[in-house]
Amino acid sequence: xxxxxxxxxxxxxxxxxxxxxxxxxxxxxxxxxxxxxxxxxxxxxxxxxxxxxxxxxxxxxxxxxxxxxxxxxxxxxxxxxxxxxxxxxxxxxxxxxxxxxxxxxxxxxxxxxxxxxxxxxxxxxxxxxxxxxxxxxxxxxxxxxxxxxxxxxxxxxxxxxxxxxxxxxxxxxxxxxxxxxxxxxxxxxxxxxxxxxxxxxxxxxxxx
Numbered sequence: 362x363x364x365x366x367x368x369x370x371x372x373x374x375x376x377x378x379x380x381x382x383x384x385x386x387x388x389x390x391x392x393x394x395x396x397x398x399x400x401x402x403x404x405x406x407x408x409x410x411x412x413x414x415x416x417x418x419x420x421x422x423x424x425x426x427x428x429x430x431x432x433x434x435x436x437x438x439x440x441x442x443x444x445x446x447x448x449x450x451x452x453x454x455x456x457x458x459x460x461x462x463x464x465x466x467x468x469x470x471x472x473x474x475x476x477x478x479x480x481x482x483x484x485x486x487x488x489x490x491x492x493x494x495x496x497x498x499x500x501x502x503x504x505x506x507x508x509x510x511x512x513x514x515x516x517x518x519x520x521x522x523x524x525x526x527x528x529x530x531x532x533x534x535x536x537x538x539x540x541x542x543x544x545x546x547x548x549x550x551x552x553x554x555x556x557x558x559x560x561x562x563x564x565x566x567x568x569x
Contacts, residue, residue: 406565407544438453502532
């Protein structure tokens with residue numbers, strides 16, 4: 362007898378589950394492990410590209426060309442924030458302050474500024490902590506968690522970091538949003554390095 366295909370629940374449709382009804386029981390063929398493993402390997406790769414471009418940055422550029430420094434901090438603080446679950450537990454390793462947008466320092470990309478000047482080594486240590494956090498969230502969360510909202514209503518204004526566009530995102534959606542945000546700005550950092558020192562970080566296809 363050919364198994365009858367049943368409608369796929371939303372929670373599993375997003376994660377790549379396929380359900381078949383066999384002898385009255387639903388059995389799934391876990392595409393989710395393939396999907397989540399692929400997501401992690403690609404997310405890890407973009408984090409490693411971020412580490413690489415920071416490592417290649419000459420000390421003179423890091424210390425004197427504030428655009429590179431501020432873009433880097435912007436990437437790192439939001440990478441950490443968007444991976445915080447629950448969001449109320451967000452405690453940045455390198456703290457930030459919110460600045461009046463009419464008094465932003467030269468090179469700043471937004472009003473989220475580091476509380477002090479952080480060294481490259483401090484930034485890389487922070488990124489390593491975030492990388493571990495990212496792996497745990499992607500690889501150890503139960504499937505149903507990925508379709509729940511990533512942020513509660515009472516957490517939206519808690520840290521002054523959540524843009525309204527992502528307030529209704531699921532955990533899976535914020536992971537992809539975060540991934541794309543990092544990749545976008547890594548490209549920007551590479552451009553800044555090419556313009557200033559004629560160097561750039563290499564492409565990393567996958568990590569783990």
